[in-house]
Amino acid sequence: MVGGLRTRRLDEVAARSCGTLRPSPRAVHAARGVGATVGGQHVARDPGSNAGRIAGVGLPSRLPGKRRELSPVCLAGLGPDDLPSSAESIVKGTGNAPQVLEVAPKPPSDIEYLQELIAIQQNGPKNIGFFGTRNMGFLHQQLIEILSYAMVLTDNHIFTSGATGTNAAVIRGALRAERPDLLTVVLPQSMEKQPPESQELLKQVQETGAKMIEMPDNDDLTLFEASSICNDDIISRVQQIICFAFHDSKLLLETCAQAKENKKMVTLFYLD
Incomplete structure (x- = not known):
């Protein structure tokens, strides 16, 4: 009679604490060891089971050499030791939820981190390459011109190409600083192949004594191919690009x- 009251009270407490939650397989397995009622369903006692006893009696712990005491609160979860750790949740998932395995991106090497750190901490002048689109508004061109002007004033050597838009703004800013020795313009093709709207500014570059490099060997290539070669050449000359x-x-x-x-x-x- 005492065992029946204990089982009934245990069932009521579990129902109040867990609502309509279905008992976990671990709870059913543990209850089978003593023949208890779990989630409103009676579980027959398995004579050969040593899953443990309930209602305040020691149960096996996953920690070696230890046993844990359980209060009969909710048999749907037997206690903290039965809950998966954070690592187990990530590796094995939780419950029947779909598991998505993602391959983490390969982190940068220590050498790459050190190279970037050294470059950031290097406060001295640098060779800086400017690249950009031809299609931009007047306000953006003004901002780029100011940036180029400031870079030259701080003794940085500017490398850019000869197209309209970004390149033209960079050239104007560098010329304003009146340091032609810190400006190098690399053309993707010969001077004659440059658009008319760029040639006037390029002539100013030549008149100030700034260095201008032409690539007449690329005249037979498309502008896209020639520009790609030109950009690679600029990259080889600088430590940083903007x-x-x-x-x-x-x-x-x-x-x-x-x-x-x-x-x-x-x-x-x-810019978008």
């Missing part, structure tokens, strides 16, 4: 990726 691009600027994004592969510092500004 790029202004849109998300669909294929050549510029490829240039940034190439610079990163060559361990250059890359600062990329998206």
Whole structure:
């Protein structure tokens, strides 16, 4: 009679504490060792089971050499030791929830971290390459011109190409600083192949004594191919690049990726 009252009270407490939760397989297994009622269902006692006893009696612990005491609160979960750890939840998942395995991206090597740290802490002048789209508004061009002007005033050597838009703004800013020795313009093709709207500014570059490099061997190539070669040449001359691009600027994004592969510092500004 005492065992029946204990079982009934245990069932009531479990129902109040757990609501309509289904008992876990571990709880059913533990209850089978003593023949208890779990979640409103009677579990027959398994004579050969040593899963333990309930209602305040010691149960086996997953910790070696220890046993734990359980209060008959909720048989749907036997206690903290029966709950999966954070690591187990990640590896094995929880319950019947779908498990999604993701491969973590390979972290940068220690050498790459050190190279970036040294480059950031290097306060001296640098060779900086400017790249960017031809299609940008007047306000963006003004900001780039100011940035180029400030870079030259702080003794940085500026490398850029000769197109309109970003390149033209960079050239104007560098010329304003009146340090032609700190400006190098690399053309993807010969001077004659440059658009008319760029040639006037390029003539100013020549008149100030700034260095201008032409690539007449690329005159037979498409502008895209010649520009790609030109960008690679600029990357080889600098420690850092600053790029202004849109998300669909294929050549510029490829240039940034190439610079990163060559361990250059890359600062990329998206205009959209």
